[in-house]
Amino acid sequence: MDNTVLDIKSMYPEEIKAVLKELGEKPFRADQIFSWMHEKLADDYADMTNLSKALREKLENTCPLTSLRMVREEISKVDGTRKYLFALPDNNVIESVWMQYKHGNSVCISSQVGCRMGCRFCASTLEGLVRSLTASEMLEQVYRIQKITGERVSNIVIMGSGEPMENYDNVLRFVRLISSEKGLHISQRNITVSTCGLVPEIRKLAEEDLAITLAISLHAPNDEKRKQMMPVANKYSISELIEACRYYFEKTGRRLTFEYALAKGQNDSPEDAAELAGVLKGLNCHVNLIPINPVRERKYARSEQEAVLAFNKRLEKYGINGTIRREMGSDINGACGQLRKSYLDDSRENKI
């Protein structure tokens, strides 16, 4: 074997077996190593006490374990929500969120460092895309948080920074590893992948035989308004997107979620609700209404509470199920990507 280091925490058991074979080791060790990494959440080969010291050293040199360093933790006094800033092995920083619900603990993870989709209301994309995350870097966000809080994570939403469908292979690997019965065994039904609507990837995902929930960031009832909010709307029309969603439902039987961020005077009128209902007609879906989180650098304002309620009522009248998303961690939160953005701004100022 050459000197390249291998990302063993992103590997399926079969792939670990192949590595062990190359190292001249017994393949059955793969299951032990997998369980140490993904079930017992070991951070260090030194903890893997049923492996020989010689093997642990060999692994340390060839397959160093990916781990994240916590840079900041903010805990909400309102509802216990926690926001984390983690440093990756290359010192890029990402953010993740832990939320407590009646039905269990949920972690929101990032799939990329930054984002290049350019949505005009979002803070994650302000500095563009740096790079995609590996599967192990996505897993580590969950593992680290479970270790810090000491509480089991039962739900995962891939709704942090980044566009998961632009990091397709690593996101799928993440989903398969975290739902593996030899790992944390989080049910695929409790995993949600949120996309701004990359049509070819949605169609591809439909074929993967997964039981995850797909959430689509729609945010507008027609192409014209959507183009003002999301550059991706110039590439794919709403009708193409909805066709792909129908296909996803046909293939997987999984009900879709549509996210709709309400911005004052932009997409929150009763006419917008009626038009949205027309777009979603006949599709097995649920709409999450999110009063937009204002971002300093952006011009969008949050809809009035009254408008949000009226919007939801109007949808209901047309037979579309909607939920107004409860705001979590309002005292620490800010919008997606704001924690990282403020950290980057701070560290730049300190350099001057």
Ligand code: SAH
């Ligand atoms: N790129 C993916 C996932 C990350 S964003 C996607 O677009 O779905 C997760 C969700 O938060 C998306 O629905 C996104 O549109 C929404 N979002 C981003 N900034 C927001 C803001 N300022 N207020 C409310 N929702 C926001």
